[in-house]
Amino acid sequence: AKGAGVAIRPHLADLVTCMLESLSSLEDQGLNYVELHAANVGIQKEKLENLRISIAKGSPMWETLELCIEVVDNQSLDILVPRLAQLVRSGIGLNTRVGVASFVTLLVQRVNLEIKPFTGMLLKLLLPAIIQEKSGHAKRAFASACAIVLKYSTPSQAQKLVDDVAALHAGDRNAQVSCAVLLKSCASLAADVMSGYYATLIPVIFISRFEDEKYVSGLFEELWEENTSGDIVTLQLYLEEIVSLATESLTSSSWASKRKAALAITKLSETLRESLSTYSQVLLNSLLKEIPGRLWEGKDALLTALAALCVSCHKAICSHEPSAPNAILGVITSACTKKEKKFRESALCALEQVIKAFNSPEFFNAAFPLLYEMFNPTTAGTKSEQEPSGSGSVKSDSGEEAENYVPRSKILDCTTSCVDVASVGDLLQQKQNLLSLLSHALSPSFPWTVKVSAFLSIKKLCSKLKATAVNLGDDASHAGLTALVHELFLAVSPKVVDCIQTVKIAQVHVAAAECLVQLIELYGQFQPAPALGQGFKHDIAQLYETEKNEQAKSLLKNCVAILGNL
The missing domain is CATH 1.25.10.10 (Leucine-rich Repeat Variant)
Structure with a gap:
């Protein structure tokens, strides 16, 4: 091949086809045996394929194929390309498949515009080859060949390929991988063509970033980062x-x-x-x-x-x-x-x-009754509905346990949002259910995560009532609000104190102490009758003396100071 030069042009099609087929047929059969048993001996298939391809491309056979490319002209292309197309369609063996794909890539890079008459035929064959190919190396090799051919295709051919590739994102895993691999090659080898079809391709890349399969989503994430200038x-x-x-x-x-x-x-x-x-x-x-x-x-x-x-x-x-x-x-x-x-x-x-x-404000009456019903002990009190401490979720997602599960922490978070938007009239109307829910949420049977959510709800209610009191004008509304404050304090304060006494978690102590500060300040603002008993003041003082957490201790000190002025 080195000495013959242009004299081998009439025989190029036969020579190239024979050598490409020989890349697999003359391969050491021991490598085939090793690949069959690679998994059993801990060898990664991808690495073994890479080794086989490296050996083939380092052989005199591949060197000869590269020499053949140097003497290709227009006349020899007319015979060579159809034979290559046939090999793309029916070639067997890893080295032959990768070889013909790599040869097409090198050939197009050598002849450039002279490949134009054959781009339609090659694109029709290369895309199915990418999709059907199981080997990752061969899939990438065919993708590179397809991308370099696309560079010299007509606008109608390019549009057809882009539409076909974009449709792959809705297929199975192999179709999605094929889509990503081909787009990656196009971005590298035919960026000028690809940029003209971003209106079709960018949406596909963006949405495919959210595939369940991490490998697939990772491929599209790389594409997104490489081909965009920032999300916004x-x-x-x-x-x-x-x-x-x-x-x-x-x-x-x-x-x-x-x-x-x-x-x-x-x-x-x-x-x-x-x-x-x-x-x-x-x-x-x-x-x-x-x-x-x-x-x-x-x-x-x-x-x-x-x-x-x-x-x-x-x-x-x-x-x-x-x-x-x-x-x-x-x-x-x-x-x-x-x-x-x-x-x-x-x-x-x-x-x-x-x-x-x-x-x-309308959302309170629309949502709170449902939340109360979901949390109410008469409808949600079985053991299977308890939230486990820590994670706040059940271990099993099947059977009766998952079916009866009630996410109480999340119900309380929704209650907090409801209270925040509610009008004072709606709060007074739902007073009994609201107090029942908050009181029940602090029951010893529930884990500390539920209690922390309950503290947030109580704090939100207290701040809401404080803000509302400033704008109240008529005596009737003030009397109703005063009654709510009194009942709230009586219903939840002892249980908040009990939480500090029984739960040995610093986060609970801090949240409960914050809640107590809010409750006592609210009580002091309204001063409902009867006045606070000495027993409650004594309990708070004792909690302050025994508290070990510095933040909770500081909050309890505030409680003692406020109570001293009541």
């Missing part, structure tokens, strides 16, 4: 296309597609915030349509997306459709009644965020 700028630039693909994926029959679309909407909402307002109604309608109905694995992501959208675009949602907040609340409260543990927890988290976002 890129998302704003291709927002219309991303929203369109996300809403389309939400209607897919695939649960995985629905879930990753929901996660993408969550990311959009958290990143763009109010800048997403233009498309908030489209996204909102899509989410509200998909949340009701049967449960499926990963459906909780829809609730998370809905909450994130409401937090970011609540102003736009309200201005476009004033009744939308109530519709959203209805969908979420309905989801809170589902028995599946993870879905119910997500619904409660979403409820808390939505109540905070819209800040509507």
